[in-house]
Amino acid sequence: MTHTNFTIFHPGVFVLLGIPGLEAYHIWLSIPLCLMYITALLGNSMLIVVIITERNLHEPMYFFLSMLAITDILLSTTTVPKALAIFWLHAHDITFDACVTQVFFVHTMFVGESAILLAMAFDRFVAICAPLRYTTVLTWPAVGRIAVAIVIRSFCIIFPVIFLLKRLPFCQTNIIPHSYCEHIGVARLACADITVNIWYGFSVPIVMVIFDVILIAVSYSLILQAVFRLPSQDARHKALSTCGSHLCIILMFYVPSFFTLLTHRFGHNIPRHVHILLANLYVVVPPMLNPIVYGVKTKQIRESVIHWFFGIKTWCCASPLG
Numbered sequence: 001m002t003h004t005n006f007t008i009f010h011p012g013v014f015v016l017l018g019i020p021g022l023e024a025y026h027i028w029l030s031i032p033l034c035l036m037y038i039t040a041l042l043g044n045s046m047l048i049v050v051i052i053t054e055r056n057l058h059e060p061m062y063f064f065l066s067m068l069a070i071t072d073i074l075l076s077t078t079t080v081p082k083a084l085a086i087f088w089l090h091a092h093d094i095t096f097d098a099c100v101t102q103v104f105f106v107h108t109m110f111v112g113e114s115a116i117l118l119a120m121a122f123d124r125f126v127a128i129c130a131p132l133r134y135t136t137v138l139t140w141p142a143v144g145r146i147a148v149a150i151v152i153r154s155f156c157i158i159f160p161v162i163f164l165l166k167r168l169p170f171c172q173t174n175i176i177p178h179s180y181c182e183h184i185g186v187a188r189l190a191c192a193d194i195t196v197n198i199w200y201g202f203s204v205p206i207v208m209v210i211f212d213v214i215l216i217a218v219s220y221s222l223i224l225q226a227v228f229r230l231p232s233q234d235a236r237h238k239a240l241s242t243c244g245s246h247l248c249i250i251l252m253f254y255v256p257s258f259f260t261l262l263t264h265r266f267g268h269n270i271p272r273h274v275h276i277l278l279a280n281l282y283v284v285v286p287p288m289l290n291p292i293v294y295g296v297k298t299k300q301i302r303e304s305v306i307h308w309f310f311g312i313k314t315w316c317c318a319s320p321l322g
Helices: 023-053 060-089 096-129 131-137 140-166 183-187 195-228 233-266 272-282 285-297 299-318
Strands: 013-016 093-095
Touching: 013 096, 023 060, 023 285, 023 299, 060 096, 060 140, 060 272, 060 285, 093 096, 096 131, 096 140, 096 183, 096 195, 096 233, 140 183, 140 195, 183 195, 195 233, 233 272, 233 285, 272 285, 285 299
Parallel strands: none
Antiparallel strands: 013 093
C-alpha cells in the first residue's frame, strides 16, 4: 500500500468563507457593516485632523487619543474591506502572505489598543492625583517614549506569530470558515502539532492585556479615591467628567473582547456563525463608537470640531470659488 503525501508548505491561497451558515444573508449583513466602517473611518479621521489642527488639543491626553484613532482605523481597514469583498464580489481567495499579514495587524492592533488605553489611564491618574506635577511628569519627550514603547511592545509580542504560522505544514484543506484570518483559525488547518501556537496565541497576548486591565483598574481606583476627597461637588463632577469618556472607551474595548474570547474558548454550544458575527462586529463597532463617545462627552473636542467646521466654511466662502 503506497502512502501519498499531500502536505504543502505555505499554500498559495486560502479560501475565506465569510460567515458560514449565513451565506444567504451576506448582502444584508454587508450593509450595516459597510455603514459602520465608513462611520469609523470618517469619525476617526476627523478626530485626528481636529487634534492636529487645533492648538488647544496639543496635550498628551489628545495625543494618545489620536493614537487610539489611528489604531482603530488600521484594525477595521485590515479586516472589513476583505469581508465586504467576500459578501459583494465573492472574492474568497486570499494569498498566504496576505493572510499572515492580516493576522499580524489584527493581533498587533488589539495589543496596541490595550496599551494605549493604559497610557490614557496613566494620563488621567497624573492629571487628577498629582495635578501640580502633570507638566513635569508627562513632558513631550516622556510621551514620545511611551508611544515608542507601545509600538515596540505590540510588535515584539505579535511578531513571533508570523514564524509560528510559517513553520507549519498545511494539507487537506485551505478553507478558513471566517471572514478574515486570525492566528488560531489558520493554525488549526495545519497537519502538525499546534500546541505552541495555542499556548502562545492565547497566553502571551492575553496575559499582557490582563496585565493592562489590572493596572487600569488600580489607576482608576486611586483616581476615584482622589476624586471623592475633593472638597467641592463641582470639582468632583469636573474630575469625573474628564474620565467618563475614557471609561466608556475602556468598557467598549474590553467587554466585547473578553466576551468574544471566552465564548470562543468555552462556548462550545454557541453556533460558529455567532462567533464569527461577533468577531466582525468587534473590529468595527468600537472603532465606530470611540470618536462619537469622545465627541459627545468631551467639551474641548466638541468645541474644536465646531470651530474647525466654521473655519472650513469661512475659508470656502472667502475663496474665489466659494
